[in-house]
Amino acid sequence: MRPAEPTTVVDCSGVGPGGITRVLTEITRHWPSGRLRLVAVPSGWDPPAGSAADVDVVSRQAGDRARTVAAATNALRKVTARAKAGLVTVLSLSPSVAVVGSRLPVTTVVHDLAFRLWPHGLPTAVRQYRRASYGTAIKRSRRLLCVSARTRHDLLGLYGVPEHRTVVWHPGSDLHVAPGGPQAQVRAATAGRPYLVVAGHAAHKGVELAVEALPDIPGHVLAVLTSGQRIERFEAAVAASPAADRVLLLDQLSDDDYAATIAGAAAFLMPSHFEGYGLPAAEALRLGTPTVISPDPALHEATDGRAVRMTTWTASAVVRAVTEATGAPRPPVGATGRSWREATLHLADLLAADNGHDLQTPATRSITRQV
Incomplete structure (x- = not known):
C-alpha cells in the first residue's frame, strides 16, 4: 500500500x-x-x-x-x-x-x-x-x-x-533578471539619465522624504514603485515638488520588469518610517544595486548591515546617503541575503x-x- x-x-x-x-x-x-x-x-x-x-x-x-x-x-x-x-x-x-x-x-x-x-x-x-x-x-x-x-x-x-x-x-531575496533591461516606460521616462527607485505601495514607506530630497539630487529621475496602490500623500508631495518632472509613478510591474528596474537603478531607496523586515531592500542588494535605508532596525537586519543607512528621517539624510551610495563601487551581486x-x-x-x-x-x- x-x-x-x-x-x-x-x-x-x-x-x-x-x-x-x-x-x-x-x-x-x-x-x-x-x-x-x-x-x-x-x-x-x-x-x-x-x-x-x-x-x-x-x-x-x-x-x-x-x-x-x-x-x-x-x-x-x-x-x-x-x-x-x-x-x-x-x-x-x-x-x-x-x-x-x-x-x-x-x-x-x-x-x-x-x-x-x-x-x-x-x-x-x-x-x-x-x-x-x-x-x-x-x-x-x-x-x-x-x-x-x-x-x-x-x-x-x-x-x-x-x-x-x-x-x-x-x-x-533572490530575483531573476531577464535580458533587455528596465521596462519601456522607465527607459522612455529616464531618457538615458540615471534613476533612483523607491518602494512606495504603502503610506509608511517614506516616499515623501525621497521626493523632498530630489531637488538636491540633480540629474536623477525618481521611479516610485506603487504596485498599483496610489498613496494620496505621496502624489501630493510630487505635485508640490519643484522636481515633479523627474518623478515617475510606476504601476504594477511583472516580476521580470520589477527585477530589471531595480537592477538598472543608480540606487534603491527605502526611507521607511517602519518595517517588519524590508524585503525590497534585501532584493536590491542581492541584485547588486546600491541601497539606502532609513534608521529602522528591521531594514538594517534585512540588509545585513550592507546598505547605506540614513542617520535621521529627513530629506537631508536621504541626500547624504544617496551621495554616499552612488559614489561607492556597486555591491557584488548576491553579496547578502539567501535564496x-x-x-x-x-x-x-x-x-x-x-x-x-x-x-x-x-x-x-x-x-x-x-x-
Missing part, C-alpha cells in the same frame, strides 16, 4: 499586495515535495511553474475581507476535518481570523506589527480587524514565525509572547519540527544566514 503523501495546507486569506504575495509565490515555486493545498489565494494569482510539490488551489479570495475570511474559515474546516496530525501541517502566511476553522494546530508567519507601531492613516475598520486577526493568531498558533528579530521583539513587547513560541525566519530555495527549505524544516513540537521547551532552531 502506498504511504500517504505529506500535505501542507496554506491559509492565504491574509495575503495582499506587496512582499507577502512574493512569499506565497516563491515558497510555492520551491516547496521541496509532497502536496500543497492553498486556501484563499489572491484572485489574480496563479501558481508558478516548476514546483516539485503537487499544488492544489482549494479556493480564491472573493469580494470584501469579511467574505474572504468566512470562505477561508469554511475551506480550512473542510480540508482539515479528516486530516491526521503528523501527515497534514497547517501554515498561515499572515495572521488571519480564518485559522479558527482549522481542526489542526497552525503555524503562522508574522511579518510586522505596523498596525500597532505605525497606525497613521489606517482606517478604523482595518485596525480593528488586525487586532482581531493578530489576537486570534497568537491564541491559536502553535508557533509564530517572525520574519525578523525586530518582529519577534515586538511580539514579546506588545503581546507578551514568550520566545519559546517564536522563531525568526528570514524570507529569500528562496534556501528560505523555503528552512520553512519546511521548521514546519516539520513543529508537527511534534513541545511548547514547554524553548525553540532551539534559528536562522542561518546563507550568502
Whole structure:
C-alpha cells in the first residue's frame, strides 16, 4: 500500500499586495515535495511553474475581507476535518481570523506589527480587524514565525509572547533578471539619465522624504514603485515638488520588469518610517544595486548591515546617503541575503519540527544566514 503523501495546507486569506504575495509565490515555486493545498489565494494569482510539490488551489479570495475570511474559515474546516496530525501541517502566511476553522494546530508567519507601531492613516475598520486577526493568531498558533528579530521583539513587547513560541525566519531575496533591461516606460521616462527607485505601495514607506530630497539630487529621475496602490500623500508631495518632472509613478510591474528596474537603478531607496523586515531592500542588494535605508532596525537586519543607512528621517539624510551610495563601487551581486530555495527549505524544516513540537521547551532552531 502506498504511504500517504505529506500535505501542507496554506491559509492565504491574509495575503495582499506587496512582499507577502512574493512569499506565497516563491515558497510555492520551491516547496521541496509532497502536496500543497492553498486556501484563499489572491484572485489574480496563479501558481508558478516548476514546483516539485503537487499544488492544489482549494479556493480564491472573493469580494470584501469579511467574505474572504468566512470562505477561508469554511475551506480550512473542510480540508482539515479528516486530516491526521503528523501527515497534514497547517501554515498561515499572515495572521488571519480564518485559522479558527482549522481542526489542526497552525503555524503562522508574522511579518510586522505596523498596525500597532505605525497606525497613521489606517482606517478604523482595518485596525480593528488586525487586532482581531493578530489576537486570534497568537491564541491559536502553535508557533509564530517572525520574519525578523525586530518582529519577534515586538511580539514579546506588545503581546507578551514568550520566545519559546517564536522563531525568526528570514524570507529569500533572490530575483531573476531577464535580458533587455528596465521596462519601456522607465527607459522612455529616464531618457538615458540615471534613476533612483523607491518602494512606495504603502503610506509608511517614506516616499515623501525621497521626493523632498530630489531637488538636491540633480540629474536623477525618481521611479516610485506603487504596485498599483496610489498613496494620496505621496502624489501630493510630487505635485508640490519643484522636481515633479523627474518623478515617475510606476504601476504594477511583472516580476521580470520589477527585477530589471531595480537592477538598472543608480540606487534603491527605502526611507521607511517602519518595517517588519524590508524585503525590497534585501532584493536590491542581492541584485547588486546600491541601497539606502532609513534608521529602522528591521531594514538594517534585512540588509545585513550592507546598505547605506540614513542617520535621521529627513530629506537631508536621504541626500547624504544617496551621495554616499552612488559614489561607492556597486555591491557584488548576491553579496547578502539567501535564496528562496534556501528560505523555503528552512520553512519546511521548521514546519516539520513543529508537527511534534513541545511548547514547554524553548525553540532551539534559528536562522542561518546563507550568502
